[in-house]
Amino acid sequence: MVNEKIGFSLWLDFIERDHxxxxxxxxxxxxxxxxATSNPAIFAASIETSPAYxxxxDGLKNHSAKAKYEALAIEDIRTxxxxxxxLYEADRDxxxxxxxxxxLCDDTEGTVEEGKRLHAAIGMPNVMIKVPATEAGYAAMRRLTAEGIDVNATLIFSPMQALKCLDAMEEGLKIAGAGGKRVRTVLSVFVSxxxxxLDEKLIEKGLEPGRVGIMNAAKIYNLVESRKNPDIRTLFASTGVKGDAYEADYYIKELMAPHSVNxxxxxxxxxFVQHPDHRPRLPLKEGTIDTFxxxxxxxxIDMNAVCDKLLADGLEAFKEAFAKLLAHLE
Structure with missing residues (x-):
């Protein structure tokens, strides 16, 4: 549940037309x-399985697969x-x-062009354009924010990615601000x-499982908060639990933090709604994180290699989901 007293927002990572x-x-x-948030995998699951589309x-039979996808997605996002x-008009997210x-993850120009086009087609002020945190993505984030478009930087795994996103966003926000536009941005830090x-390996080594994602997110949260920019927040993503290793709302409770989104x-x-707990767990002291x-x-365990692998896997998973969806729509 949303807790405005501590500045905690809860967004739904799911889009489906009937819902x-x-x-x-x-x-x-x-x-x-x-x-709310969406991604290619979410839309693929909804469009491929729900009769609501x-x-x-039926009215898009002469359109390309991507045009069909965009028509469906634009309607859902606009809804x-x-x-x-x-809530947006009341400044409550x-x-x-x-x-x-x-x-388009390695194409700055293509990302900017598509981000602007989707934003204009949806025609609502409270839409964030999600851009993967790649080298091409950083430049696109800067340009989109500079033009007054709210941006959600996604697929962030490493502190270095977060720093590059922060630098790009701050530059873009400065330009937008000079033009009289207020832009809001979030950094989507993937957790679970x-x-x-790594859990299996940690257990083998006698270390506590279920903590690497949280501690990594805590480190990035501290980086974001150190910039003291009210228009840039950490968004904790990939917070669902697979299997029964942890309580279903484990990653919401363990990442409860002021000025953040989950x-x-x-x-x-x-x-979480069944047993809400809004006691802030973050920030953690840098010394605690470093010791961990x-x-x-x-x-x-080489964390740089782990982050690189998870980013590559995440990009590939979204591409696969999107390609599968386009094939389904052909």
Whole structure:
């Protein structure tokens, strides 16, 4: 649940047309969520499995697969944005994110062009354009924010990625501010994928599992907060739990922090609502974080290599999901 007293926002990491019509609005009205996010994998799952898209697809038979996808996604994002608009107008978040084509992750010009085009097509002020945190993405973030478009930097795994995003966003925000535009940005730091990759090895080494993603996110949170920019926040993403290793809302509670966002799957949010706990767990002291990662390094784990692998895997997973969706829409 949203906690405005500490500046904590909870966004739903799920978009599906039937859900948007009823349950989504109820969650907003009851103060459970105050924003939403999407990605290529989420849209692929919804469009491929839900009959709610059949009628619109019937009218798009002569369109390309990507044009069909965009028509469906734009309608859903606009619907979500309209439901969230009262929150946005009251300066209580109310954002929804849509990601650019994942195959543009190494194309700055293509990312900027598509980000501007999608933002204009949706036609709502409370839409964030998601841009992967790659070398091409940093330049695109700077240009989009400079033009007054809210940006969600995604697929962040390493502190170095976060620093590059921060630098790009601050430059863009400065330009936008000089033009009289206020832009809001978030850095989506992926969490649970670290633990799914490393837990088994940590247990073998006698170390506590389920902490690498949290400690890495805590380090990046400190970096973001050190800039003291009210228009840039950490967004904790990839916060769903696979299997029963941890409580379903583990990554919401363990990353409760002022001036932050947590975007989570529907089941994760439902679990949190049953037993909410808003005691801040962050910030952690840098010494505590450093000591933790010294133990990780001593266990033979190269965090730079881990971050590189998770980024490559994340980019590939989104490309695969998007390619599969386009094939489905052909």
């Amino acid at each position: 948007l019509k009823k349950e989504f609005r109820r969650m907003i009205e009851e103060g459970v969520i105050n924003g 059949t009628a619109q697809l 979500a944005a309209e439901a969230l608009l009262p 109310g954002y929804v994110s849509i990601e650019v084509d994942p195959f 994928r670290f633990d799914r990759l 975007t989570a799957p529907l089941a994760t949010i439902e679990a 990662f010294e133990k990780i390094e001593a266990a033979g």
